[in-house]
Amino acid sequence: MKPKRMFQSTIIRRISQIFFLLLFLFLFRNTDYPGQETIPYAVNLFFCWNPLIAVSVMLIAKTVMVIFLPAIGIVVLTIIFGRVFCSWMCPLGTLLDMFQRFIPGTHTRGNTHFPDIRYSVFILTIMSALAGLQLVGFVDPFSILFRGLTFVVDPLMNIILVGFFDYLYLHAPEWISGLSEPVYQALKKTILPYQCVYFLSVSLSFCILFVIFSLEIVDRRFWCKKICPLGALFSILSRFSLLKRSPKKMCATCNQCATMCRMGSFDPEGHHLADNCSRCMECVQSCPQDRIGFHFKFNQKAMTHTSISRRHFVSSTMMGAILPLINTIDAQHKQPHPYLLRPPGAQEENIFQDLCVRCGECMKVCITNALQPTLLESGWTGLFVPQMIPRLGYCEFNCHLCGQVCPTGAIQQLNMDQKHQAVIGKAYFDKNRCLPYAQQTSCIVCEEHCPVYNKAIHYDTVRVKNKDGNMIEIKQPYVVEDRCIGCGICENKCPISGEAAIRVMVYKPKKFSYNLF
Amino acid sequence: MDRREFLKQFTLYSTGSIMMAPIFNIIPSVMAKNDQPQLIVGVHPNYALLVQKTLAPLGGMSAFVKKGDRVVVKPNIGWDRTPEQSANTHPQIVKTLVELALNAGASKVQVFDRTCNVDRLCYTNSGIKQAVESINDKRAVCEFIDDRKFIPVTIQKGKALKEWPFYKDALAADCYINVPVAKHHRLAGLTLGLKNVMGVIGGERGKIHTNMGQYLADMSTVLKPNLTVIDATRILLQNGPQGGNLNDVKILHTLIATTDPVAADAYATTLFGKKPEDIDSTKAAYTMGLGEMNLDKMIISRV
Numbered sequence: 001m002k003p004k005r006m007f008q009s010t011i012i013r014r015i016s017q018i019f020f021l022l023l024f025l026f027l028f029r030n031t032d033y034p035g036q037e038t039i040p041y042a043v044n045l046f047f048c049w050n051p052l053i054a055v056s057v058m059l060i061a062k063t064v065m066v067i068f069l070p071a072i073g074i075v076v077l078t079i080i081f082g083r084v085f086c087s088w089m090c091p092l093g094t095l096l097d098m099f100q101r102f103i104p105g106t107h108t109r110g111n112t113h114f115p116d117i118r119y120s121v122f123i124l125t126i127m128s129a130l131a132g133l134q135l136v137g138f139v140d141p142f143s144i145l146f147r148g149l150t151f152v153v154d155p156l157m158n159i160i161l162v163g164f165f166d167y168l169y170l171h172a173p174e175w176i177s178g179l180s181e182p183v184y185q186a187l188k189k190t191i192l193p194y195q196c197v198y199f200l201s202v203s204l205s206f207c208i209l210f211v212i213f214s215l216e217i218v219d220r221r222f223w224c225k226k227i228c229p230l231g232a233l234f235s236i237l238s239r240f241s242l243l244k245r246s247p248k249k250m251c252a253t254c255n256q257c258a259t260m261c262r263m264g265s266f267d268p269e270g271h272h273l274a275d276n277c278s279r280c281m282e283c284v285q286s287c288p289q290d291r292i293g294f295h296f297k298f299n300q301k302a303m304t305h306t307s308i309s310r311r312h313f314v315s316s317t318m319m320g321a322i323l324p325l326i327n328t329i330d331a332q333h334k335q336p337h338p339y340l341l342r343p344p345g346a347q348e349e350n351i352f353q354d355l356c357v358r359c360g361e362c363m364k365v366c367i368t369n370a371l372q373p374t375l376l377e378s379g380w381t382g383l384f385v386p387q388m389i390p391r392l393g394y395c396e397f398n399c400h401l402c403g404q405v406c407p408t409g410a411i412q413q414l415n416m417d418q419k420h421q422a423v424i425g426k427a428y429f430d431k432n433r434c435l436p437y438a439q440q441t442s443c444i445v446c447e448e449h450c451p452v453y454n455k456a457i458h459y460d461t462v463r464v465k466n467k468d469g470n471m472i473e474i475k476q477p478y479v480v481e482d483r484c485i486g487c488g489i490c491e492n493k494c495p496i497s498g499e500a501a502i503r504v505m506v507y508k509p510k511k512f513s514y515n516l517f
Numbered sequence: 518m519d520r521r522e523f524l525k526q527f528t529l530y531s532t533g534s535i536m537m538a539p540i541f542n543i544i545p546s547v548m549a550k551n552d553q554p555q556l557i558v559g560v561h562p563n564y565a566l567l568v569q570k571t572l573a574p575l576g577g578m579s580a581f582v583k584k585g586d587r588v589v590v591k592p593n594i595g596w597d598r599t600p601e602q603s604a605n606t607h608p609q610i611v612k613t614l615v616e617l618a619l620n621a622g623a624s625k626v627q628v629f630d631r632t633c634n635v636d637r638l639c640y641t642n643s644g645i646k647q648a649v650e651s652i653n654d655k656r657a658v659c660e661f662i663d664d665r666k667f668i669p670v671t672i673q674k675g676k677a678l679k680e681w682p683f684y685k686d687a688l689a690a691d692c693y694i695n696v697p698v699a700k701h702h703r704l705a706g707l708t709l710g711l712k713n714v715m716g717v718i719g720g721e722r723g724k725i726h727t728n729m730g731q732y733l734a735d736m737s738t739v740l741k742p743n744l745t746v747i748d749a750t751r752i753l754l755q756n757g758p759q760g761g762n763l764n765d766v767k768i769l770h771t772l773i774a775t776t777d778p779v780a781a782d783a784y785a786t787t788l789f790g791k792k793p794e795d796i797d798s799t800k801a802a803y804t805m806g807l808g809e810m811n812l813d814k815m816i817i818s819r820v
Contacts, residue, residue: 033635033637033638035637035641036641166665169665170665194637367635367637367638368635396597396634396635396638397597397634398597398638398642399635399638435727441727442704442726442727442728442729443704443723443726443727444703444704444726445723445726447703447704448633448702448703448704448726448758448759449633449759450759451597451634451759451761452761453756453760453761453762454756454762455756459703475703475704493633493723494723495721495723495724495726
C-alpha cells in the first residue's frame, strides 16, 4: 500500500498539544477552593495518569493503588502507538515546542554529543524507590512544571497584573481607572488566581524551569530526549509498539528526516529508532519523495536503541540502592526538625516523605497559603515536601482541600470530623514575649481565634502591677494541650512583630529509622 | 542656602507631600442628644417578618433610605461558621434588610465584612453570600473586601486612637446599617454593635485588643451608623466569638433596632444577664457622649 500523505497531521497534533496544555492549565487554575467543601473532579489527573509516578509510588509503598488506574490507559496508548505522549500530550513538551519557536536556528542544528542519560535517571529513580527513597519528584516533568507554575509563574503573573491595575486604580485619573477596573474584575473572574500567594525560595524552582527551557537553545527537546525519565519509560514501552515506520532506514541521498527530527530518533547509520520516535509525523509530512508512512504491524521487529551501556545500567542501579542507604544516616532521623509541621492528615514522617512526589498540588490548593516547600530542614531528600509555616498561613479549621488533591495519599483524605481532630502539632507560649505576661497588656487574640469548639487556649485572670505601678486585672492565656490541634491560627494572628509569642511545634516527633535488615 | 540647595529641597519636599497617602479629615457630627433614644425590641420566629415588624415603629426602612441612596449593610461575617453556630449574623436578617433597602429605592446595597477566617469560606459557610445573591437584584452585592479601599482617617475626637485606616465604601455610604450578631467574647465581654466596626477597618486589628473598649469608642466617632440592628435571634453564650458547639447557643428570636449605637449595645447586654456598664466599649462611648447607656432613659417598645 502506498503511504498516504497526511497533510493535516501537524495541525491535528498541534490541536492535541494545545488541548492537553489547556487542560493542564485549566486543572491548575481549578486547583483551588471551588466554593464548596469538596473539589468535584480530579484536578490531579495529570499525576494520576503518569506511569512513572505510579510505578515509583507503588514500588515504595509496595501496594497497588487504585488512584493510578488512568496510568494504565497511557501505558496501553504507548504500547499501541509508541511514544506519542511526548509529542501529542505532554504539557511540558508543548511549552518547549512553543518556546523553541522563539530561538532562531535550532531547526538545523544537529544532535549534541551530550549522552542520553534518560535510562540512567529512570533506573536510579526506580531503584531508589524500591530501596526506600523517593526521588521521582525531582525528575518527573509534571512535578517540575506544576511546582514551577505554582511557585513562580502564576504568582509572578498575578502580582504583575495586579500591580499594574492597582497602580491605575490608585494613581491614574478616574477616566482611566474607570476603564481599567472592569477589565481587572473580568480578569479576576477568569484567568487570575483569587489571591496573591508567596512561597519560600521561589528562585530555586525558577532556576530548574529556566535550565530546562534554556537547554532548548542547545538542542530541540533537549530535556525530552536526554534527561526525562518519563520519556525513558515511554521509550521502553515503545519497543513493543504496533505503529511502525516505513521505511526503516533513511534514504541514502537525503537526510532530511534526521535533521528535522525533534527526538533525534535516527542512529548515525540512518536507522529509525522506534523507541525514541514520538510519532510526531513531521517526517511523513515533509518528505519530498512522499515515501514515509506509519503502519500497524504486529510481527515485525523494529530497530530500537536503548542507549544505556551495561556499565551505566549497573552503576545507576548501584547508585539507586546506595542513595537510600546514605540517607538513613542523616541526622534528621535522630533529631527531626522541631518546627517542621506537616499538613493535616499527613502520614507518619517516613511514609509521608516516601509517598510525596513533590507535585505541589497541596501548596497550590492551600487556601491560606500556609503550605510551603520544605527546603533543607529534613535533608536534601526532603526538598519540596510540603510543610506548614503558621506565620505565613494557618490551617483553616473547616478546610481539607490538601488531602483531596494529593495524588498519592501522602496527605490522607479526611472528612470534616476527622479534619477537626487531625493534630498537626501543639502550640506553646513564649511568656517572655507574650503581651499579658511580658508587658502586662491585655490581648488574648490567640484565644479569640482558636477554632476548637471548647477552646484549646484558656486564660487566668490575675492582678499584676503594670509599668506605671498600678495594680490591674489582666487575662493571661495558656494552652490546653490535649485540645490543641496545632492549626497555627494563634501563631498566625499573634499581634507582636517578628516571631510570634505562641508557636506550634511538632508533637512528640517520632524518630524514624530505616530497617536495613 | 543657595539656589541649588533650595531647588533640591523644594523638589524633595513637594515630591514627598505628593507621594504621601491621602488623609481624610472627617469631622464627626456627634452631638449630645437631648431627646431620649427610641429602641425597638422585636420577637418573632419568622425572621423576615421580624425585621419588618421591628423597623416599623422607627418609620420603616424608608425613614433611613432615600431614593438613589448608596446603602451599606454591614453584618458580622467574621468566622467560618454556619448560621446555627451563631457566630455570624443570620443570613435571613441580612437578606431582608437588603430587600427592604432595595424596595426603599436604594441605588446600590453593599454587603461586606473584613473576615477573621479566610473570606471565601466565611462568606460561603455563613450563608450570607448565597442569601444576598438569591435576591437576584443587580443593585445588591455581597462583595469581598478590596484592600485598596482602606484609607487612613484622622480620628479627631479620639482619646486613645488618633489615626486608623477605614474602608472607603463604609465611610462614603449614604446610609450605613450596622447588623451585628450578639455573642460572647472573652476579652470584650460581649461583641455587639460597636465591636462590629472591626469589620470595616484596615491595619493590624490585633493591636486594637490592647485597649479595646476605648479604641472602639474612638472609632465610632468616625463611623456612626444611621441604623443599628442587633441580631439576637440566637445568641452565643460562651466560647465566643467563634463558638461552634450548638449547646452554647440560645434561641431568642429577638431583634433590636435603634438609631443610637450605644443604646443598642446597652440593651443587648441585658439579654446575657449583664449590666451595660460591664462592657468597656459601651461605657467608653457613653462617657464620650456618643449615645445613651442608661436603660431608664430610653424609650423601649416591644413588638
